[in-house]
Amino acid sequence: MSPSNPSGRDVLRESVGGQRRDVALGSLLGSGHQLGEALVPVLIGVVIDRAVTKSDTGALVLWLGVLAVVYVGLALSWRFGAWSGDRSAARAEHALRIALVRRVLHPGGGAEEGRLPGALANIATEDAKRVGAVNMAVMYGISALVGILTTAVVLLRTSVTLGLVVLLGTPVLLWLGHLLSKPLETRSATEQERAAHASAVAADLVAGLRILKGIGGESTAIARYRTTSRDSLQATLKAARAQAFQSGMVLTLTGCLIAVVALVGGRLAAQGTISLGQLVSAVGLALFLLGPLQVLAWVNAGLAQGRASATRIAEVLATPHTVTAGDRILAQPVRGAVRLTGVSHGGLREVDLDIASGELLGVVATDPAHATDLLRCLARRADPDSGTVELDGVALRDLDPAELRTAMLVAEHDADLFEGTVRDNVTAVAPGSADPEPAMAAAGVAQVAETLPDGEDTAVGERGRSLSGGQRQRVALARALAADRPVLVVHDPTTAVDAVTEAGIASGIREIRKGRTTVLVTTSPALLSVTDRVVLLDDGRVTDTAPHADLIARHETYRTAVLA
Template structure:
């Protein structure tokens, strides 16, 4: 999706509100342009003649004009603002959906930059509807004013019709520069936001190694860069405002001077002079509005470009359309898989089997998790889930079959119960099996974002309980007991074996308590499967295994 397509789509999918809103705002501008004409007619037909009846009609006409003018603006602006807010919300949902896509995305942007795009850029992109609406309304005002001037005096009207387009073109000449500066500013804001997000997330670590001063200096430098970019963008916008105001003022002075000369020579009446001067003064407003619309459009275009880059980014991994797996085939099968540090790995999990994997190198565990979870790209070999190649399996079918519980647990603001996501009659049994029996009485306890009030062990056990409640056909766990003590670890191992009995489980761990409950243990060293067997047998015969596991 290109920048232009994104902007056009924003207007198109709110065309109902936009059409009515533009119509009402154009009506407002047309009636506002008609006010000085009506006053001119009022002077010639009522004031100059002293007749009462024309005076009454002129007063009624002015009252009607102002009633239409006021209500048209109020209703039209309300429709446009509502369209802008709905579009902003929809764009944020699209960005969130794209960022949370389990297939990943190739934008290369950090979480803070994506946050800036989902908030600031989405809001600014939706302002294209404001630019379109006020631009159309201003154009309507200029057309009505120009036609009125032509009816008063043709050369005068032609002069305005020539001068206004030249004026608009002069204002538009600064738009590309403003777009570039605005885009640079938005990128700088996103980078500073990303840096701030990273620093806040790693604040404890930074304090632990005494690097908070270096981090503050780095953020200060990024903030100064953002400030300079913002000042450039604001200066360009200010220059455009100044040029717009100056040129519209010169146009007003020229029209007023010529019309005054015509009035002195008797070419136009006093009422027509008032109408012309009023129109010339009024013209400055829509011309200025066109300049402002140009600024808004430039800002929207810059932000839309950043949005389009995210929405159009290809997924990291490809997925297919198969929606069913063969229950008679192995639930998970890796054949000569090579990916990152993995080299020709063979691994097969049958239905109901519990397998432990010990990786001497943590990089091997990360690579294996990426392959099993369908997040690996450009690997060699074959990966099958229920006999179906993993890249041919529909992403929803893959997630229904394989649940990957990472070492780091994601928790959300709410309560412990809402973070479990599943209400089940076996809730207490599963909580106990996950070593989280101490949290059963606190399920309705408020929970801060990321579960900051919980200890590392509590977060880990709550994540494990959530995975067990989901009861997937294949559960993949990565170090589920690193943040608990030895006693809890033993209880957790026994509970896991009980709850997952008859279901397929793959556990990447070095915990002897967990490995002792596995049907078999596969050992990876330097990305290669070096041995496999029962935990007890390996602990007796393999010195490297003993060193890695027994503690």
């Protein structure tokens, strides 16, 4: 999307403008189809006047041949015009999806704030589809207008009165259709919001299904989803009623216009102003008008839904970034020295901390929320409210988040796995030439592979649900280790593994990360025992720092946090 802060109109303009060639081609061919359809009753009238009434066999054959050519032309125009329109809609939908995914995955973040993943998925699918369909609506709308204009011109040549009925009646009908589409636009927006919320709740419940079963919360979860789904259903029914009302009213008004055309044409024929063939043509054209006018009613509905969806897409695309890119770059090679000076963020209060290059540091936070706040600052998912975080003397806020993450990896506790094999997950972010085996051995993935049917090539289901909690943790840790970043921050990587495995992983981390900066944010004694020193965060402040054994001996708060 070209504008930095796009509106719904910008989204629609870009969606149609980006596919202008296909839309133009589809409109041209669609117009050819409508022109052919309008010519059919005209040619039938010509056949009646020049061949049937005069019993001229040669003229009959000639004009029937012309009619056959017109039929072939309009059929081919329809086929290739519809193909071009469908292609423009599919490409526009794809482009919107890419733009949304790019925005959601942008290193600056922000798009996911306040939105559940299911809601974002709904916007990237259903809303993108509706906006893409606007290309079809534009194509069909132009074609329908050409058909109406052709009908009006023919009727004007036949009778000024008939032509004026169509020329004056059609704009009034279009204006009324636009007015009738307003409630549909509003209700369509509500429908999509409720549907997105229901989808998000469903995805949330499926993700936590094991936990819900474990705590016996199925009935509460079902009740919650039933309420959300009922709200979505009500919004959908209201939108359907609005669309049905709009379509019904437009169809009624269209029928009135056609009836007026037929009535005026009949009176003119009775007065001898027009011939029998012209009357047949006029009635045929009046009946033909039903098609393009119905198309315009559908176009109005499609545009109303497209505008509502475009607004929702624009809201995501226009969401401000949580962090912005700075203009400084890191010196190469990255040494990995990290410094926090007076950092306050969330629950953190004036945190001062120096992490030497190549140090293996443990961080124990008595409040898990403070650990999360620290990770957000180190990962630069948010900038501190005050103070600075530096890497090799460069403030993180002065760096591009994408460049920062090539030097510093923050591995969250609840990191997800992806569909693919165990090995694919481990090597997902590893350098191309790197050997993943040391990382897999350090994280204990070799033991996991021994229990799986196809070893490292065993397929992993969505979010790793085919693996146990401990197996998922080990694969996620191996992925972080295989990334081989100069600075690695790991949060509680062994909470779901047994003590023996945890001790092996602790030794593996120390061995594989030797000479590179590593921060273990954890309360695990096994992991803390292999660190060079441990920092104690209590009440959001650094209250002590020393080797693990020394803190155990002299600090009651530390013993409670680590050994309780």
